[in-house]
Amino acid sequence: MSSDHRTPANNHEPKSGNASGSSPARRSSLPIAGQALPPTKKLWRGEEELVGGPEVEQAARQEFPDGTDTMTDDVSRRGFVQLLGTSLAVTTTACYRPRQKIVPYVKRPPEVTPGNSLHFATSVNHEGFGFGALIESHEGRPTKLEGNPDHVDSLGAAGTKDQAYILSLYDNDRAKSARLNGHPADWRDVCGFVKTLVDAGAKNGGAGVRFLVEPSTSPLIGDLRARILAKLPAAKFVSYSGLADDAAVDGAKLAFGQPLDTRHDLTSAKVIVALDSDFMEEGIENIRLQRQFALGREPGENMNRLYVAEPTFTITGASADHRLRLRGSDIVALAQALTSELSKLLGRDVLGGLADLPLARAGVTVDPKWVQALAKDLARNRGRSVILVGRRQPAFVHALANAMNFALGNVGTTVKYVTPLRHDAYAGIEPLRALAEEIAAGKVETLFIAAQNPVFSAPSDFKFDKLLARVPNTLYWGLYDDETAKVVRTFVPAAHPLESWGDLRASDGSVSLVQPLIEPLWSAVTEVDFLAAVLEEGQVGSHEQLRAYWSKRAASENLLGTLGFELQWENWLGKGILADTKAPSAPAVSLDGAALAAALRPQLPSLAKEAGLELAFVLDSKVADGRHANNGWLQELPHPVTKITWDNAVLLSHATASRLSLKTADIVEVSLGDRKVRGPVYVQPGQAEESVTVALGYGRTAAGSVGTGVGFNANILRDSTNPWFTTGVQIEKVGKDYPFGITQTHWRMENREPAIAATVKEFEDHHSRVHHLLEEGREPLPQIHKPWDYSKEAYKWGMAIDLNKCTGCEACMTACQSENNIPIVGRENVRIGREMHWIRIDRYYETDAGYSDDFYKDMADPKVVVQPMACQHCETAPCEYVCPVNATVHSDEGLNEMVYNRCIGTRYCANNCPYKVRRFNYLDFHGDPPEVGKMRHNPDVTVRARGVMEKCTYCVQRIERARIDSRIEGRSIVDGEVKSACQQTCPTGAITFGSLHDPDSAVSKAHASERRYSVLHEINTRPRTVYLARVRNPNPELA
């Protein structure tokens, strides 16, 4: 892009509101919905689209990005080898189908019918808590993870990272053998070695023995810890996780005198305030909170209102009614301003002392109008509001929020404080610092590590790899031969969560069992076995340990009811949850504002930051602290807001980037003192000014074949004293044109408004533009052909997607990838538009049309609308007319069917699809995986080969399964029996699917909503998927 198109002076051309920068005459020549009325806002997807310019013009004329249909040198070489392989295979097997051997069960397990899947309940570890899951298993082979509807934190939904456990189970890069002091060994040898270590350590009560473990709520592990400490009373357990939320525990301790975990309930919340809190993405409650938030978005009297203050866009910020861009270290200024406004409104008895505290960030003023309006809104909704604080914020902010929640009467309704369920209340940097000091002082002789890769995730000033080298005996239990495994003396491969026995507690304390779906694929032991080795029980097995523990406990706590242990155990395993195991109720809390103010005062100096550019670290929404780096599904998932795949980036606001003379794709060196990393710049709309955001978890050096070398390691810059926000950062340009794999701008919208959003007020006004848009998108248009009569068939499949509920979390994308055997293509292929996801989440920035004369303002602070987009199953599908071989045809029930075996790869259908939802296998993306890699595939869906088009099928395999089941039973398919994979996993229930013939079905009701519209209705494709417009609920005082 040439520089003159970047200056405001030259920006008068795109002022017309046409994102592609073409003339109004051209606009009016297209019959685009809503063009009759002047636009009140505009939708855009990125900087280049907003600014316009010749490159954008050029790209808009093209169907696909440059290079989509040509082979790059790199690809052609690889492609050639593959072609050669294929043709060799063809010549040897050309005349007859290869003879296949089949190996049946000798004694078939009674529950298995070959061809029918089974679901088993288990739990996966969610930051130490149990997340209830149902695993689909085909003949003993787990293929898909779904949420357990009976589990309090899942409610039937599952997030991206949870679902991706299926892929990591079959990861051929997993560690496969144990090492004892550098030599190959088996578990028996390690157990013997542990015994000698423990016997030696026991002489002084285990004073030199330390256990560095992942935080856990497991009762069995709690029992093992107690037994280990009874044997080695001077030993210590230290919990550490890169995802810890210690500041929240500390904030509760400051406010209420004891370390407490904070739990939220948004069911009755009318005003929700998120202070740098991405509660829809982070933490253990995220799935449940999304569900509760969405339930409160029904337009009307009780619709909730979400205020978000954050430095960089998150999905929570994208869902906000009011979003305030604020540097991470300035959030404290907002918290203090809000405290003082609230103390005026609520009286000074509780918050008075806190309001009088000196300002921590004296130079920072937060928009007083925003703060006052928010304070009034909160005061109007006492007991029905909630303030959430993110884990990056210091305890000071958490304490203020606790005080405000208390003063607002929210404690007991929307907020609850509970005794920490994890064995250690703290699991962050401070416990690790204490351990590091002990190691440095030479006090640690034997260190057992069951925490996930602390060498990579610990702040760099700990120099943890060097420290570990000073411990005479280090034993690490891990899933991968990772950075930590490289520096320890003894290594034991971990069993995958889906191969393990164990137990975990949910956020409400209820216990769920962890049961294996498959024997460990490679030699591996569970965490229970690893710890039990200390008690000389390493060979007992975690299944025996678990049963022994629960049979003892069931007897002593009377958990059996009228059943014997065996029956109750089967019951528990079947449900995945143990009844009557909830935590005791939360302790009563009270607050003394003056005392809290006194306790907070000494912290003020630490909150003051030097002026200048802020460097903010964020845990990545996909790879977290790096633990999921070797998962191709997660790496290829576009970031929910930036839409970057396979990378992290240096995120800057437009103004900050301009000041530093930087633009997107420049490569910069970020330095903090003598620590330096290099990474690509990405100019992010909605980013706080003078704040640089970098995601942790990338730049792994020993992740495996997928994750090693992806992105840059921001952790190198991270210091334990300022782990999240720091200043004094220098940025210097060292290169340009970084080849990002970004999905956001692959297709062009020509100034249409595919995602409709409006405020409650606009919806109430039936003459508003949004009503015209919706009506235009609803009335049937005339058609030359006689429409097909769908009334003769029993079912008429259709879908509705409620934009008001969709948060853009992308759980549906992973569900679809898992259900439909969608391949991973890699960054280079994403860059040239070859991504294969059948469902994508389009993210539109939205600004008022009146802003257009100043695109700095547009860039600075847009709103966001997200829109899931998959095949719309048009009744008059444009793709079908152009296929020369009838490979895409229509079913009598309205499905747009794709017949892979007929497809010859002309790609005419993709060219003619107005929604750009067809995906082409340019290369043999599945390739020839190792045997273990084939095991993840869903046997009910064809694995597509090179040269074949594919797209969303409405999960037709699930429809056909339900059809067969219902016809054998002599009944009809009932509403809700068929759930598409995306619908099933959606945390908010934004997607409904079913038969439109049934007037009472959920999908028929959604289709009848007054917010319903079809995307690109004007081209008369008659899509079966319709959308429900998004409604915003802004505070009238801020409108």
Added chain:
Amino acid sequence: MLSKVRESFLENRPIVWTKVNDVPDFVYFNHSIHVSKGVGCVTCHGRVDQMAAVEKAKPLTMGWCLDCHRNPAPNLRPVEEVTNMEWTPPEGDAETSGKALAERYDVHTRTSCTTCHR
């Protein structure tokens, strides 16, 4: 002749069979719906009881499948006779009795591509 089966059971070692009735991997065939709607084993697998070595009795091609899916009546029998190798339609032609069975079992054959290809 059954010694291999007995050995397999006693040694808990599966027999490696050669697949005779094979359809391509992109074809999804479900037995349960066919047997519960009155399609006999013999209709697709032939007289296995008379085969010295099991061989493919029918072409198992898409055209052959569709012949029946377009007109199932001649190939239907009472559900209790599904496993009977020697069953023949009663008096009169198979078509008439098959039509009655199709009605009784509510047979709704489908010919949409995704019925078998997903």
